[in-house]
Amino acid sequence: xxxxxxxxxxxxxxxxxxxAALCGATALAQTNVSATMQHEGLTRSFIVHLPPGFSPAxxxxxxxxxxxxxxxxxxxxxxxxxxxxxxxHGFVVVYPDGALSAGSSGGFA
Numbered sequence: 263x264x265x266x267x268x269x270x271x272x273x274x275x276x277x278x279x280x281x282a283a284l285c286g287a288t289a290l291a292q293t294n295v296s297a298t299m300q301h302e303g304l305t306r307s308f309i310v311h312l313p314p315g316f317s318p319a320x321x322x323x324x325x326x327x328x329x330x331x332x333x334x335x336x337x338x339x340x341x342x343x344x345x346x347x348x349x350x351h352g353f354v355v356v357y358p359d360g361a362l363s364a365g366s367s368g369g370f371a
Contacts, residue, residue: 293345308358309335313348323353328360335359 295310316322325348329338335357339345344355 294339304361306358306361307335308356309339311339311345311348311355311357313352313354315352316354325353325355327355327357329357331360 293312295312296307297310298305298307300306313322325344327335327338327342327344329335336359339355339357344357347353348355
């Protein structure tokens with residue numbers, strides 16, 4: 263499972279770029295875009311927060327905000343303060359939802 267954990271950020275980044283490209287003007291008019299992707303047989307959901315003036319033509323830094331166990335990406339987004347930082351400094355934030363590992367004691371994959 264180590265390989266999957268290492269590749270998830272790359273897959274998430276690629277999915278974000280696909281969401282931005284497919285949504286075009288719709289994504290640009292919204293601050294948050296919710297999306298899903300398939301990775302190793304799991305449907306993974308995430309929220310992308312776009313700073314004001316975001317354009318796919320102008321690359322921006324990307325922060326992947328990983329929520330603590332027992333919460334979701336949306337819950338973490340509402341309490342962590344990354345959106346305000348993103349809006350002020352112009353980077354994109356992705357809030358992925360974790361998926362419980364089979365046979366784990368509450369750990370995420």
